[in-house]
Amino acid sequence: MSDIRFDGRVAIVTGAGGGLGRCHALELARRGAKVVINDLGGSLDGNGGNSEAAEAVVKEIEALGGEAIANGSSVSDEAGVKKMIGDTMDKWGRIDIIIANAGILRDKSFAKMTQQDIDLVIDVHLRGSFMPIHEAWNIMKEQEYGRIVVTTSSTGLYGNFGQANYGAAKLGVVGMMNTLKIEGAKNNIKINAVCPIAATRMTEGLMSEEALAALKPEYVTPGVMNLVKDDAPSGMILSAGAGAFSMARIVETEGVFVGHGDDLSAEAVAAKWDQITDVSTTRPAFKSGGEHGQNIFAAVAKGMQG
Numbered sequence: 001m002s003d004i005r006f007d008g009r010v011a012i013v014t015g016a017g018g019g020l021g022r023c024h025a026l027e028l029a030r031r032g033a034k035v036v037i038n039d040l041g042g043s044l045d046g047n048g049g050n051s052e053a054a055e056a057v058v059k060e061i062e063a064l065g066g067e068a069i070a071n072g073s074s075v076s077d078e079a080g081v082k083k084m085i086g087d088t089m090d091k092w093g094r095i096d097i098i099i100a101n102a103g104i105l106r107d108k109s110f111a112k113m114t115q116q117d118i119d120l121v122i123d124v125h126l127r128g129s130f131m132p133i134h135e136a137w138n139i140m141k142e143q144e145y146g147r148i149v150v151t152t153s154s155t156g157l158y159g160n161f162g163q164a165n166y167g168a169a170k171l172g173v174v175g176m177m178n179t180l181k182i183e184g185a186k187n188n189i190k191i192n193a194v195c196p197i198a199a200t201r202m203t204e205g206l207m208s209e210e211a212l213a214a215l216k217p218e219y220v221t222p223g224v225m226n227l228v229k230d231d232a233p234s235g236m237i238l239s240a241g242a243g244a245f246s247m248a249r250i251v252e253t254e255g256v257f258v259g260h261g262d263d264l265s266a267e268a269v270a271a272k273w274d275q276i277t278d279v280s281t282t283r284p285a286f287k288s289g290g291e292h293g294q295n296i297f298a299a300v301a302k303g304m305q306g
């Protein structure tokens, strides 16, 4: 097994003042990267903020003999993000890795959720992933090198009571990834998603002490290092928690041609429902929307022949 190293690489980790982001940043630094520690330092619901959390992680990295700088901008503040990218380029002249990890929660049942609860969560998770990646995109293209991780959640992939705002934002970053893996490919930019589970302030009180003890954020980070290494995959969703890792995929059944013209009606679709939803025909995930379209036409061709 060869060592995974990041010597000479410059990484930005958002929300790196605590929890998972701090662990990712420390591990990148241990493995040779220079790291920008971004953290607004606010409360779990996104209020307040100061740069103390980011500065404390910079000190930890320096104590290990690594190099880091603190950045206290909000990931959803355009001017702050532009400054963070500018400061990184002024200091180190390149940006190789971005781990978009910053996040907040505003959990409420959908009936009680306010527009502000929706806007704030989408702002931090979705726009807050878009903005740093977008600002660094042309830099990565010119370098012909970029490794990006977005942070999704089982709530986005599968759902969770009281988290409609969070789930929408978390699947949103997967949608962004799916297109960026295509747009970045020719310039050696790879982008993946991590779906973590870890004991942090986000999950405290939600699980038993025993479960939380098994869910150290340090047990997620080794998976993330594999998503930003030189020979990283692209477009992958890696689930990671408690030292276990798996791959999540969006899959579709084979598809059934129902008919055209008079043969096609709501009732005709209902008559084929069992076949349409037959999971035993599930195929490997598509690599692009184009491939998905080809699948539809393959089902039509097969149905017309049959």
Ligand code: NAD
Residues within 6 Å of the ligand: 014, 015, 016, 017, 018, 019, 020, 021, 038, 039, 040, 041, 042, 043, 044, 046, 053, 073, 074, 075, 076, 100, 101, 102, 103, 104, 124, 128, 151, 152, 153, 154, 195, 196, 197, 198, 199, 200, 201, 202, 203
């Ligand atoms: P955490 O609260 O410890 O870390 C989130 C960090 O983001 C905090 O340090 C916070 O100050 C920072 N932050 C919040 N808003 C910010 C903003 N606007 N700009 C910059 N920084 C900001 O929680 P965590 O569990 O370490 O979460 C990290 C990421 O992992 C989040 O995106 C979260 O949604 C995701 N996640 C966590 C779990 C889990 O089990 N802990 C599960 C699924 C997804």
